[in-house]
Amino acid sequence: MSIEHKMQRIMNALVERDSVLIAYSGGVDSSVLAALAYRALGDNAIAITADSSTLAPGELDCAKKVAEEIGIRHIVVSYDELDEPEFARNPIERCYYCKKGLIRELKKLAVQHGMNTIVEGTNISDLLNHRPGHRAVIEEGVYNPFIEFNVTKEEIREMARELNLSVADKPSMACLSSRFPYGQTITREALKRVGDAEAYLRSTGFKVVRVRDHGGIARIELMPYEMPRLLAVRESVAFEFKKLGFSYVTLDIMGFRSGSMDEVLSRP
Structure with a gap:
């Protein structure tokens, strides 16, 4: 399946959901997802960035810049993972507790802004590694279009180039x-x-x-x-x-x- 075909299938799937809230960090995965959502839904798509102490310096400014490139409505909210039970102890399942808390906040924002579905950018390549946060995503019913349509990390970078996003070759930046x-x-x-x-x-x-x-x-x-x-x-x-x-x-x-x-x- 071509990159263009996968992009179109993702956009069609997002249109079926009427309105979406994207968990948006400004990295290449969430930026491509935000760009596709904006193309598919226009103002019925919003991008939410959690500003927290685990966000690397400069990443928030990058997220704002790329959101402006895309044209999508971008909202920054404060969220502190260190307030989550278990997270600060740093267990092997640390990311599960972080993601659970973040999704809880995103669900409140989805209701507040009238968005039907929360989407996030985990891809097939991510699942080859230790990803306890993905279990929280599944439990909370968050939609993963890159998983549904079997999109790899390299394919996401190809999509970013097709979309002329400045982050197409940006190195990954984990929290x-x-x-x-x-x-x-x-x-x-x-x-x-x-x-x-x-x-x-x-x-x-x-x-x-x-x-x-x-x-x-x-x-x-x-x-x-x-x-x-x-x-x-x-x-x-x-x-x-x-x-x-x-x-x-x-x-x-x-x-x-x-x-x-x-x-x-x-x-x-």
Whole structure:
């Protein structure tokens, strides 16, 4: 099935729902979903972004910019996952508790704005990884068009190019809670620290970066080809990270891996 055909089938499915509220982060998945919904439904589609302490620096501004590109009505709401029972303890099912709470808030907004259906952008490629949040999506009856029509991450990027979205090649940006090993308590201060550390590295030209927080030890993940450049400026990086509160600064020689904190789950 062609990309254009899949896009049309998604739009047809959204039209059948009359009005939709999109869980919108401004990443490529939710941006494509928002663009398709706006094409299909116009003002009967709205995009909601949750502004929280787990949102990486700069991501809210990016979400606003892309929503303007699309033309969709965009609403920003405050939501703090740290207020959710269990979330801050950071169990293996952390994302389940986060998603449950977020959907609860989205349902209130859907009623308030007269939207029939909540939709979100989980895709088939996501399901290859540890995704406890998807269980909450299913339980709460949230619609996943990318799942229904078997759309992969790469196909979503193709759709973004077809739609001329500026985020078509944007690197994935998981929420900041994914920077902590399971069982390590998540705090607002720790979230800000990893967010600021990543923002610093991006400001110096590193595009794909994660700073994992192992109780005061920073484990930096980069694309392997960028490691020599980091080592060349290691003293200034260590200085900035220690100002942020890290005691030690390390470079992960395995490089960037999406969801690297989940690697412990597959050990025997």
